[in-house]
Amino acid sequence: MKRKDIFYKTKKNIIIISVTIVFLCLFIFTVITKTLYSSRLFNDVDRQILQQKDMLERISPNSINSNEGNILDEKGPSKSPRIPPNIIVIVYERGNIDFISPNAYFNITSLPDLAKIEKNKISVIEHNGYTFRCTSFDNKQYNMQVFINVNSELKSMKQLTNAIVISLIVLIIIAIILSAYLASRIIKPVREAYNKQVFFVQDASHEMRTPLAVIKGKLELLANSWGDTIDTHFEHISKMMSEVRSLEKLNSDLLLLSKEDVDSSINITEVNLNDFIEDLSDFYEDLADMQDKKFYVNKTKDNIKLQWDYNKIRRATIILIENAFKYTSSKGEITLTFEDINKSILIRVKDNGIGIKDEDKNRIFDRFFRSSDVRGKNINGSGIGLSLLKSICKTLEIGIKVGSQYGKGTEFILNVPKVMK
Template sequence: MFKQLRNRFLVLNLVIISIMMIISFTSIYLITYKNVRNDISMEMSKVSDFNKKPDNILKEQHNLDSNNKKEEHRGERSISFTLIIDNNKKIINSFSIFDMDEKFYESAKDKALSENSSNGRFKLEDTYWEFVIKESPEDLGYKMVFLDVTSRYSYLTNLIYTFSAVALVTLIAIYFISRFFANKSIKPIKETFDRQKQFVADASHELKTPLAVINTNADVLLSNSEDTIINQSKWIYFIKSEVERMTKLTNDLLYLAKADNSDMKLISTDFDLSETIENVILTMEASIFENNMVLDYNIEPNVISHGNSEQIKQVVMILLDNALKYTNPEGKISLSFKKYNNKAILKISNTGKGISEEHLDKIFDRFYCVDKSRSKNSGGYGLGLSIAKAIVEQHNGKISVKSSLNENTTFTVELPRVGNK
């Protein structure tokens, strides 16, 4: 699907660019062609603009020939000649600075007359000539003026070849450039789509288990419909427990869905972040000591931050609960909180197995569990760290993790703080 999307993008991009290039090159060619035609018309006008008296014809032709010699010396070769023919189409005079035999003049005259027009263009001996036929003054017959336009039309032909070559090279270059950027543009979309598919699959799988448990316990209750509620209470408690787990899961899923929506608005105020962390520790301290673990904490007081204190409290609870789950028996949990420049930095560490390098990059992914069996036993779904990351990012902060195998794991949260003291 994404390959087809990329190919459509490439085709559309190339079609648009091709149309733009055709319009641009055609405009340039037409403007150039018009300029060339104007130049030819002006020169033909100069060559053909003679006085009516025969003696002035020679004088004017001499002046034109002198100009042609000057242009030839400058590298702008402009060849022209004039034929005077009588009413019987026979040549009676010719003017040219170049030596041309009578046979050439006859061929040029015949070519021009065969066009049946007073002006036009023909090819003779690999050379293109423009001609104009006018009535000669004082009833001398007709005056035929010829101008070599080969270089001008060769220029137009070369312009077409140049445009074609440039267009081909440009389209090839644009194809590879567009393909590169198309792949880069589609990659995050594909990753998001794959994560969404995985998210739906994982959510369906997580919901499937409690639903199966509820259904089974409901069948047991129905099979003992004549028994009292007290005797069947354990099945009801099982159902209630699974309902609570499903409620927590759906609430977490709804929160993550809202977090993905950039329009989600927080109720933010300035609050004492140090006090918020202390309150969480007070609620978690008993659970930590019950599991024969050591809690060591150092909190710098009066650190003010801006945001939602309840959500930040949830982040601290998630991280402490995560540390509690994965700390080794009689292990140690350490918490430090201090300000550094314009940031408030919270670090929560725990001793234990640690997290291998292959899992560190995925630890904040939804439904991702390093130890799945342990997560199931503790009632987790692998959404806690995802929620913590979403909350921290909503508060313009950062969360990261470092771990050493069989030693410790440290989560670091950086949040912006208020005040300079």
């Protein structure tokens, strides 16, 4: 059965919202661009019309088509104004055509409708398939009209509109692709966190199932032996106590891990490295004697003062030492080494225990992960320690390196800054 993607709807909503925002931004940009371009384009045309209107209002109407100062006659007086070739002027005298400047659009038999042209205002009319911007005004007994054909400007606007539409389509397609990619990137850490939570619950349930099953079985046995004394079932009670302690240890580790994940505060104090080493080593030297193992401690020559979070560094080091003891058999060796390297202290914990398989190295920091080999040897543990170590190292910005060869041993190296911030 195909697993349903619970994040599909969220991813879809992210894409829709992202594309909608991009579309609105592009649409607003398009409207502003087109409006400004159109305004600039036709403002220049209107300015020419009004300039020509002002010029015609300043001259005598009789000079428009007189032999003395024909404004279209190149041989006329230099003081007579000339009409630019892109401007069309039509002059009516008492309703009759008196003058039409040379053009390709109007003639005596084909004139624009006077009713469509407002006096002293810019008007837009269409005539024989052409579009004009124009104005009309009176000068004594004359009515004058000034026209400019704007088909080229309209064509330019159409080309701009087509270019904008094509650009919008291309940009929307790109926005959809990028939104899908970004949505996947955004969902990825959420998906990973969700999967970790699912695995966490599954693994925690698995770890608690065994001790609970043991306790339940022993209690059922005791319930069916109500007439017996405690001495008779001391072994069963002892086993239950052992499983309860395992559950308490698991609960304590989970609380520490959750606290480390949520609370990233650091309590910096001055730490004497030699005192720190002695505090750690005393207990484990005695433990090594009890377990018939060898425990070596290599100190630095100088007595170094450090700015550390004492409790967290101690906890991180203890996790590594206890793992080394746990996975090293009797007669084995565990070595704890402190090295002064520039601005850092290297803490090395090395053992000659069972080591880590290559296929398990990428998962050793996962919560509750324990290799099948370790489970098969009935080595106690919850798989929380290295997860807690990783969380501590992330909080304190400590580097971790792991070197291991299966069957020969493991070495963990912590690169701890001398001065933590």
